[in-house]
Amino acid sequence: MTKQILIMPGDGIGPEIVAEAVKVLQVAQQRFGLDIATDEALVGGAAYDVHGDPLPDVSLEKARAADAILFGSIGGPKWDTIERDKRPERGLLRLRSSLGLFANLRPALLFPQLADASSLKPEVVSGLDILIVRELTGGIYFGQPRGIREENGERVGFNTDVYSESEIRRIGRVAFDLAMARGKRLCSVDKANVLEVTELWKEIMTELSAEYPEVELSHMYVDNAAMQLVRAPKQFDVLVTGNLFGDILSDQAAMLTGSIGMLPSASLDQARKGLYEPCHGSAPDIAGQGIANPLATILSLAMLLRYSLDRGDVAQAIEAAVETVLEQGLRTADIHTEGCRKVSTAEMGDAVAAALSA
Structure with missing residues (x-):
């Protein structure tokens, strides 16, 4: 049976980082023969601008019909002065509540290649x-x-x-x-x-x-x-x-772990239907600059495949691809250290997709 994944990019850097996760999903579909269909819906400030509501009925109905949701980020100063119940964050809270997504899983896993990027001494965080x-x-x-x-x-x-x-x-x-x-x-x-x-x-x-x-x-x-x-x-x-x-x-x-840009999350209901999103926010100060780290969103996709689609094998392959890219020395600005190559959002996504397809 075809699995339905709803893509909700949101605001700020959300569309940029979600686009890179979608690249990786498309490679995973080809490599593993996944029977997946995707749709897209507005949420947060982007939805308010069009519908006057951060979670319009059309988006909520699509979310209810999906097997899993890949979510970007919401919010920004543009919407800080509108009435409180119409602000982007209220849309996400309503989405979680409406879908009964009561269990939020947030792993803090340190890739060994990023031990020096942590603000703590490597010996304190190594193997975290x-x-x-x-x-x-x-x-x-x-x-x-x-x-x-x-x-x-x-x-x-x-x-x-x-x-x-x-x-x-x-x-x-x-x-x-x-x-x-x-x-x-x-x-x-x-x-x-x-x-x-x-x-x-x-x-x-x-x-x-x-x-x-x-x-x-x-x-x-x-x-x-x-x-x-x-x-x-x-x-x-x-x-x-x-x-x-x-x-x-x-x-x-x-x-x-070196950067909040590395941390995925899952929000699950009792049947393991879930919403998957990076732990970081919408970062409006860097939106559109092509420097955001997409790895947390790509790792959120891996969690989606593991928990909601029961494809732990695909999840492991994506996580291995991320580690391969880090081993190659590629870094976005937030995790960059001396001796590594600084890359853009799209370059990082391309590199993970290439490692997954290899």
Whole structure:
């Protein structure tokens, strides 16, 4: 049966980096005989400019019909002053919520060729392989009530951090299952000493651990976890946490690998339908200059093939092609070091596609 992949380039550098991932997908189709059909849809600021909505109904319906979504990036200063519920980021939040994409997987894997590109000493990050599992459809990003109101003659902003027991159990099982397939170590990150919502989180994770006796469960406060990621990141295997903490820690972990431009992500529902996107943002300051790093998007494509299309063999081939290109010394500006060859966005995509086809 033909698999349907929806391409949603978005804003900023999104169209540039997604175009390079599509090149790689086309080579993979030819080499492996993949039965895949692609379609495209607007999202974010690009959708607002055309439809007055960052997630128009036509885009949402295409997303619902697809087996997987390859996503670029959204947002930019152009849309910062429009009404809040029409801003590009609200379109992505609605897309995640509407599709039930509750499990965000963010690997922080350091390619050995990039050890010198990390801001930390090579011996601290060499061999780094961390997976952060972030709950994506609950917590403070979605909790109600929220808003800005007048109180005692001044404006007050407020948000609600809320998680149900079932939401915590659902993401917890994903994390425990992934830990079972890796190093059998899971660290649950919370702030249970201050926040009741994360006190419940810690209790549920502890209860779940009885179902996974082979997995070593530990707990860590988020401030300590942030420090430990910089001090000794290789102590971690799988981390699981809520929406807000996961957003921050996964971006921090990205820099351990040399550049956030190297980090892919997957957002999955219970049936493993997913939205796949690079962890970085739309980078409007470099959009259109041909210098953005497409590797995180290409690696997101590999995750798409592994998790939603059950083609781990193709995913491994794409990841190997990326490593081949890095071994050849090709670097975009964000990961460039002395002695390597600086290449453009398109040149990097061409090189990965050529390595995959070899």
